[in-house]
Amino acid sequence: MKTKTKLHVLAVLGSCLVGACSAPPGDGAAASSQAPKSADAPPALVPADNPQAARAAFDVLARVRDVVATGRATHLGFSSPGDLDGATLGQPIPVYFVNGADLLARIPGTDPHAALGAPRELVYPILVKGVVASEVVMAKDASGAWAVFSVGGAETIRPIDQTTRALAASGEAPRVALIEANDIGVKLLAHEAMGEVTFTAFDEMTSAGLAVGAPIPAEAAFSAMAAHAGTIIFHPTDSCSGLPGEP
Numbered sequence: 001m002k003t004k005t006k007l008h009v010l011a012v013l014g015s016c017l018v019g020a021c022s023a024p025p026g027d028g029a030a031a032s033s034q035a036p037k038s039a040d041a042p043p044a045l046v047p048a049d050n051p052q053a054a055r056a057a058f059d060v061l062a063r064v065r066d067v068v069a070t071g072r073a074t075h076l077g078f079s080s081p082g083d084l085d086g087a088t089l090g091q092p093i094p095v096y097f098v099n100g101a102d103l104l105a106r107i108p109g110t111d112p113h114a115a116l117g118a119p120r121e122l123v124y125p126i127l128v129k130g131v132v133a134s135e136v137v138m139a140k141d142a143s144g145a146w147a148v149f150s151v152g153g154a155e156t157i158r159p160i161d162q163t164t165r166a167l168a169a170s171g172e173a174p175r176v177a178l179i180e181a182n183d184i185g186v187k188l189l190a191h192e193a194m195g196e197v198t199f200t201a202f203d204e205m206t207s208a209g210l211a212v213g214a215p216i217p218a219e220a221a222f223s224a225m226a227a228h229a230g231t232i233i234f235h236p237t238d239s240c241s242g243l244p245g246e247p
Helices: 013-017 051-069 100-105 112-116 157-169 218-234
Strands: 087-090 093-097 121-128 131-140 146-151 176-181 186-193 196-201
Touching: 051 087, 051 121, 051 131, 051 146, 087 131, 100 218, 112 218, 157 176, 157 186, 186 218, 196 218
Parallel strands: 093 176
Antiparallel strands: 087 121, 093 121, 121 131, 131 146, 176 186, 186 196
16 A cells, blocks of 8 residues: 655646636546657656546545535635535646656656656646635555545645746746655656756755746756755755764
């Protein structure tokens, strides 16, 4: 069973601003609007929406309504049934996980898609009157099907929402993904335009020294993360080893 040390409230929510779903999709609702890629083309950073994951997320939203009616759902971000009036799910956000050792071993110039692999989570923002209120996080279970991993939380959502709104206002692609390197404490947003992957830091505490809100090419971001990984892995501190100066 998959475990985590903290609740994932990862919301890369600017993408949810592009469009929200108000009814469960049918089998063909999540078909990609993009032209088919050639066999040699890398996979899309933001894959086509997954119908099975979307249906499961909609089921969760329905259950959230029932729990809110009992008055025991403040931890989910809602205090009364009225808070869910008009609630919808936003576009799902893929979450990719990398680790410091892989960043250090990566050969400069390697295609970013190869370095990231496949998304391991999908974050569905819950929108109330167009405003991010909470989220549903989906993860693959042992059978490979998407299942609910967590519901609720918005602490990380809001600064990411602000960053992605700024990207959209500047003409950048608003569909984004979240890149996490938990073992070195780094989280970045990524988006793709014209075949190029760009990274954007959204939190000074998890930016590996990158300027918050300033998009940079993927290669520069990987280099910065690798340099940061080197300081963490080879010079551990109390923040990662528990014992200052431990070799």
